[in-house]
Amino acid sequence: MGFPVSLRVDDEGIGEGTADALFAWLREVDARFSPFRPDSEVCRYDRGELQLRDLSADLTEVLDLCEQYRIATGGAFDVRLPGRPLDPCAVVKGWSVQRAAELLTAAGARRFILNAGGDVVVAGGPWRVGVRHPEHADQLCTVLELTDGAVATSARYERGDHIVDGRTGRPATGLLSLSVVAASLTEADATATAAFAMGPEGVDWAATRPGCEVFAVDAERRVRRTPGFPVVTVAA
Amino acid sequence: MKRVIPVLVLSVAGLIPVWRYEPSIGTTTSTTTEAVSTPTPTPTATSSSSSSASPSESAAASSKKVVQGTAINTSKGTVQVQVTFEGDKISAVSMLQQPNHPQTTAAVPVLIEETLKAQSSKIDTVSGATITSDAYVQSLQAAIDAKGA
Numbered sequence: 001m002g003f004p005v006s007l008r009v010d011d012e013g014i015g016e017g018t019a020d021a022l023f024a025w026l027r028e029v030d031a032r033f034s035p036f037r038p039d040s041e042v043c044r045y046d047r048g049e050l051q052l053r054d055l056s057a058d059l060t061e062v063l064d065l066c067e068q069y070r071i072a073t074g075g076a077f078d079v080r081l082p083g084r085p086l087d088p089c090a091v092v093k094g095w096s097v098q099r100a101a102e103l104l105t106a107a108g109a110r111r112f113i114l115n116a117g118g119d120v121v122v123a124g125g126p127w128r129v130g131v132r133h134p135e136h137a138d139q140l141c142t143v144l145e146l147t148d149g150a151v152a153t154s155a156r157y158e159r160g161d162h163i164v165d166g167r168t169g170r171p172a173t174g175l176l177s178l179s180v181v182a183a184s185l186t187e188a189d190a191t192a193t194a195a196f197a198m199g200p201e202g203v204d205w206a207a208t209r210p211g212c213e214v215f216a217v218d219a220e221r222r223v224r225r226t227p228g229f230p231v232v233t234v235a236a
Numbered sequence: 237m238k239r240v241i242p243v244l245v246l247s248v249a250g251l252i253p254v255w256r257y258e259p260s261i262g263t264t265t266s267t268t269t270e271a272v273s274t275p276t277p278t279p280t281a282t283s284s285s286s287s288s289a290s291p292s293e294s295a296a297a298s299s300k301k302v303v304q305g306t307a308i309n310t311s312k313g314t315v316q317v318q319v320t321f322e323g324d325k326i327s328a329v330s331m332l333q334q335p336n337h338p339q340t341t342a343a344v345p346v347l348i349e350e351t352l353k354a355q356s357s358k359i360d361t362v363s364g365a366t367i368t369s370d371a372y373v374q375s376l377q378a379a380i381d382a383k384g385a
Contacts, residue, residue, distance in 0.1 A: 006361070006381050118364040130357065132364030139354040140362070155365035179363055207345050214347075223350040232357075 003093070003117025009104065010111040010124070018107040022100045026116070029096040033059065035087045046086040065091045065186070069194045070166070073205065077194035078166030090163075094119060094152060094189025101150075101185070119152040121185050128232060132157075134176035134217050141177070141223070142215055143232045150185035154178050154196035165197050174199030174219055180206055181213040181229060188212070299323070307333060 005026065007019055034040045041059050044050045055063070066079045066088050079088045093116065101114050101121040111124030120129055125147035130140040134157050144151065154163060155177040165172045178196050182188035191212050195202030203216040203224050213229040225231070300322050307316040316333040 008361075113361045115361045115363075118362065120361055120363050122361070127360045128358065130359040130362045132362055133352075133354050136354055139356060140359070141352060141354065143355070143357050143359055151363045153363045153365055157365060177365075203347065207347060217352055221352045223352050224347045225350065226345055227348055228345075 005117070006113070006115040008113045009109050011109050014104070014107060014109045018104060018109070021107075022103050022114075025100055025103060026096060029092065032056070033062065033088065033092045033096075035085050035089065042086055042088060062088050062091050062095055065095065065190060069190050073166075073194045073198055073202075075166045076172075076198040076202070077190075078164075081164055081166060081169065090193040091186075091190050093117070094150075094185040094187075097121060097189075098150065098185040119150070119185055119189050120146075121150045122146050123148050131177075131179050131215060141217060142179075142225075144181065144215075144230045145232045146181065146230060149181060149183055150188040151179055151181045152185060152189035152192040153180075154192040163193060163196050165199065172197045172199055175202070176217040176219060176221070178203065178206070178214065178216040181215075182209075182211055304332060 005023070007022065009019070031037065032041045035042050035046070037043060041050065041056060045052075045055060045059070052060075063079075066077075069077045069091070070079070077090070079090065080086055097114065097116040097119060098121060100116075101112075101123070104112055104114065105123065109123070112122070113127060114121045118132070122129070126145050127147070129144050129146055129151055131142045131144070131151075131153060132155075133139040133141040134155055137157075156163075156173070156175075157177070163172045164170065175196055178192055180188045180192040180195070182191065187209075191206050191209050195206035195214070195216075198205055200218055203214060203218075206212055206214045206216075207226050213226045215223070215225040215229050215231075217223055300320065302318060302320050305317040305319065307314050314333045316331070318332050
């Protein structure tokens with residue numbers, strides 16, 4: 001689960017120690033939940049060395065979330081694809097970065113931006129968050145304003161067709177990019193990934209999720225968004 | 237006697253709408269008509285549908301078990317769910333009864349359609365599927381971080 005993490009804290013008195021604790025937590029998550037580390041809890045559970053009752057409360061929570069999204073998407077979002085190892089990354093990422101943001105809040109931070117691989121948690125805004133254009137890495141396709149909350153984007157432009165529709169076992173190709181704004185990154189990231197796996201119908205599905213606002217670009221380069229998506233109108 | 241038959245046919249024809257008429261105190265649609273006409277008693281006699289879906293009832297770990305929730309009357313109509321357990325995991329959830337009401341049937345908000353635009357603007361951070369560090373270096377967020385350093 002390698003991804004760059006950027007942290008900006010504008011509060012006085014939030015020291016390096018808080019940032020160190022945040023990065024230590026993310027490294028701990030990687031060690032415990034990575035499907036690429038044979039000694040991780042996820043791999044040991046997948047190999048049958050751990051039973052469900054032996055799992056940590058954290059992993060149990062993550063797997064419960066995965067199951068909720070699998071059911072809600074009719075199987076399009078599935079962390080247990082046939083012939084592949086258990087891979088809960090899509091939920092772990094948003095969940096762990098949301099937890100990291102809560103570490104900052106608990107340490108007294110009130111105004112910050114935490115950006116983990118393009119998934120963003122902000123507090124104490126208003127902040128302006130650009131959404132990367134799906135075809136031009138140096139351009140934006142929209143800008144939104146967020147005071148407190150999270151935004152996550154799922155797309156094909158970087159890792160290729162890596163999100164699989166669990167109903168067909170084939171890569172999801174119906175959308176170029178889909179962003180979700182929600183109160184927590186746990187919700188925003190999982191909803192964005194799950195909707196992306198569903199394809200164009202996932203845009204409508206995500207729009208019905210309580211508290212979620214959606215901005216999607218389909219394969220024909222059409223934009224569909226919810227009226228509540230907090231778009232900033234900018235002069236060109 | 238020849239006139240009797242058309243009269244009977246007409247009476248039967250007249251009966252059908254009466255048969256099909258249901259008192260409209262919250263009309264409900266059902267996907268499984270059988271389940272609606274013969275609601276199975278729920279395992280736990282509580283008023284909440286979620287508690288009746290508790291997996292604590294299932295004794296065998298691997299067996300499949302279908303549990304019907306209590307039919308809940310709401311102001312918009314009756315709601316009843318059916319949950320399929322495989323062991324203690326939920327494998328399917330279906331609606332046995334749901335209100336045929338605009339707030340249920342048209343829950344998808346009307347989406348705004350736009351054309352895709354490329355723009356640049358003053359921003360504080362970027363959301364995008366930025367996973368690898370190679371791509372990060374050329375991304376906007378890298379530029380923002382470099383400016384802040």
